[in-house]
Amino acid sequence: MNKKKMIFSIFLIAILIVPAVHSAEVLTVTGSSTVLPIAAKCAEVFNEKQSDIIVQVSGGGSGHGIEAVATGKADIGMASREVKDSEINKYGDRFIEDTIAKDGVAVVVSSEIHKKVQNLTKEQIKMIFDGKIKNWKEVGGPDRRILVVVRKSGSGTRDTFMEAIFGSSKAEARGKYIETSENSEMKTVITQSDNAIGYLGLGYLGGKEVKAISIDGVLPTKETVKDGTYPIARSLYLYTWGKTSLKEGKFIDFILSEEGQNIVKEEGFVSVR
Incomplete structure (x- = not known):
């Protein structure tokens, strides 16, 4: 075997042996500082339970969360109020609302x-x-x-x-x-x-x-x-834009699950399920 063939064979074997690096999807959640403790704790537990999605949570207020999800700056917007008519007029009526706590x-x-x-x-x-x-x-x-x-x-x-x-x-x-x-x-x-x-x-x-x-x-x-x-x-909300994606739905479903609703109660809020 000549030198070039030997090098190629070693390179091919290395590719076959080394496992593919798993790339997790990032899910960005931002908005209401009231909803923040719920989302942050749920994200911590959710991130530990699986490796396909990494949830990143930040505050900024309900208005910020609604604007961010409508303009594509975040996947999920947190709000401690419903979307206003003025926001619908500004961004369009494609908000998908999930009530996660009271x-x-x-x-x-x-x-x-x-x-x-x-x-x-x-x-x-x-x-x-x-x-x-x-x-x-x-x-x-x-x-x-x-x-x-x-x-x-x-x-x-x-x-x-x-x-x-x-x-x-x-x-x-x-x-x-x-x-x-x-x-x-x-x-x-x-x-x-x-x-x-x-x-x-x-x-x-x-x-x-x-x-x-x-x-x-x-x-x-x-x-x-x-x-x-x-x-x-009041109720507390998570908003997505247009059709809720698979990764968005998985995190929202976790918050609405028994485990997620127990976190809601542990954080001092009222569960909805």
């Missing part, structure tokens, strides 16, 4: 305020966020200015809160002092303050420094969200 938007205050204020009426909350009640002493709290913390435009949590309290998701909180981009940022601001009020999804409650208050005597819990007695409740 949630409540809790009105939260700094721990110092919670010592004296554990309940507010919807009207009192509206007046605080509208800037008409400016001191905690006006609602039974300490003589301290109220620091109103809100979410920025594009937040599904903001839209749900404004719709429930003001009657319109387009309303403005004229009493606002600070705008935040994410639930986690909202929680940090309130934790570091001794006079703040804001709102968070159920999954972000917990800790000693941020306390949920009752609205008209009803606390935000999984039970009151599920039975409909808590006044600020």
Whole structure:
């Protein structure tokens, strides 16, 4: 055997022996910071269970998620509200919606305020966020200015809160002092303050420094969200664009499975199955 034939034979044997490298598909999921803990934990478990698809999850808000999936920047958009008519007019009516959980938007205050204020009426909350009640002493709290913390435009949590309290998701909180981009940022601001009020999804409650208050005597819990007695409740969604692909469907099916819905509950939300 000449040298060239020998080299070719060795090369051919190497190809036959070395196994083909498996290339996993990447699935990008982005959007609502409320849905983020559910999607991130489900992605972690899903990625460990199989090797065909790698799920990558990021936040940015419901508006960002809806825009990203409509423009092809992401495979799945996370949202804590339904797609708006304005978004359908802008991008087209090709959104495919899957409801994966239910949630409540809790009105939260700094721990110092919670010592004296554990309940507010919807009207009192509206007046605080509208800037008409400016001191905690006006609602039974300490003589301290109220620091109103809100979410920025594009937040599904903001839209749900404004719709429930003001009657319109387009309303403005004229009493606002600070705008935040994410639930986690909202929680940090309130934790570091001794006079703040804001709102968070159920999954972000917990800790000693941020306390949920009752609205008209009803606390935000999984039970009151599920039975409909808590006044600020909503569904959480995943959106795909056009026909849901095989890889998108596999991840959504996992979230809606018994294992996925157990993760939903573990993260502090209400399951839908």
